[in-house]
Amino acid sequence: MVPISQAWTVASYVISQKLKGRKRYPLVLMLEPLFRCNLACAGCGKIQYPDHILNKRLTPQQCWDAVEECGAPMVSIPGGEPLIHPEIDQIVDGLVKRKKYIYLCTNALLLKRKLDLFKPSKYLTFSVHMDGLKEDHDTAVCRDGTFDIAVEAIKEAVKRGFRVTTNTTLFHGADPSHVREFFDQMMDLGVEGMMLSPGYTYEKAPDQQNFLHRDQTKALFKQILSNPKKSWRFNLSPLFLKFLQGELDFECTPWGSPAYNIFGWQKPCYLLQDGYVKTFKEYLELTDWDNYGNKSSNPKCQDCMVHCGFEPSAVDATFGSISGFVQTAKATLALG
C-alpha cells in the first residue's frame, strides 16, 4: 500500500481542486526527460525518433519548472530509460525537495549499478517495467536475460529500503494463469504494489486481430482479477481495477496525466501526439477536449482503457461524491 502521507496528500489535493471548482486538474505529471532507451521492445511507440532527437535531454531545471507549473502531487518519470539521463539523480533530488511523489519508471537494466545515486525516501519509488513471467517478459522486451537482471535489481532496491513497484502492460494473448503466477512472484520479491494496464493500440493498423479491444480487455482483466489473492497488492485505485473488469464505466480524463517532454506539453495526453504547446495553461485552455475520449468519435480513443487516462477518472470518482468514496472503500475491502 502507498504510505498514508501519500494517500493523504493525493486525497487533500483532489478535494481542494473540487472545492475550488476546477473541472480539469492534473493528478500525475508524466515527465519524459529523454526518449533514448537501452532496450528496443518490438512495437514500443515511444522511442522511434532520429538520433539527434534521441540525444536531446530535458535539463534538471526544465524538469523542475514543468513540475511547478503543472502542480500535480505525483510525478511519473518514464521515457526512454530515465536512468540513462546523466542528471537523473539531480532531477530526482529536486523533486524530492519539492515534496513530489515520484515514480521513476525503469526497465532496471541500470538500476542496481545506479542505486548509489539515490537515497531511500517516501517520495521516491522505482517503478520497474515487468511484463510477466521470465519467458513472457524477455519476449516482450526482445532481450533474453532482462527479467533476471530486473529481479536482482528489485531485490537490491528493496533490501536497501527503497520503495519499489512493478508496472505491467498486458496485450492480447496474455495468459491469465501466467499473469496470476507473475503477481505471486512479484509479491514474493517484496514490492510495495503492482500497477497494470492494457496496452494502447494505434488505430491506423490494418490488421486489428491482435489488438486488445474494449470487450477483450474487460474479459482478460476479469479472468485475472475476479478472484484476487489476499497477498496481492496493487498500486492502483480500486475503482480503476473495477473499470478494467467492466464493472464500472468511466470517461477518459486525458488532462489527469499530462505529459511534458523535449517538445513541450503534449496534446492531448501521454499516448496521443496531436501537437505541443509551451505552457501548461495553454495545454488546458487550447486543447479541444471534445475531440477525445470514448464518447467522442475519435477512433484513436475508442479501444483505449489505459491507466493514464482512466486512473485519474477513478480517483476523481472516489472523491467526487460520498457514493464514490463508499464504493472505493467496498472495493478496497474486497481486494483484501
Add this chain to the structure above:
Amino acid sequence: MPADIKTTPAHRAASLQGAVFTFQSDKERFDAIDKAFDYRGDVTLTVLGEQIDGYIFNRDPKAAPPRIEVFVKGSEDPKIIPYADISAISFTGKDTADGKSWEAWVSKKESERKAEADRVRAEAEAQGHL
C-alpha cells in the same frame, strides 16, 4: 499509481520514406505537412528556396499564420517556419517506426530476432547505456 505505458505493437501504413511532396494548392500543402508531422524520421524542407533538414515535432494549422516547429539537425533550439514558406517536403530520413511492429518482430526467424537483439544491445553498450 502512475505507470510507464508504452504504445503497443502495431502495424503501420506503408512508410513514406523517400517520398517527395510539392504543392499545387494550400490543401496539398496542409495535407503534406500533416503527413510530415506524423513521420518518425527527418525530412528535408524547401523553405524560400533553401533546404532545411530536421524533425518536424509540431504543427499548428490554426495559428495566424499556420506554422510548424522543427528541430534542425545540429541545432539546439527549434525553428518556427510558416506553412506558406514551404514549397516542398522530402521524406529523406530513415522512418524509425517502419518495421517495428510486434507482428514484424514475431514473423522474423529466430536467428534474425537474435541478431537484432544483439545489435540493439551492442549499440546501447557502445553508447554507455548498459
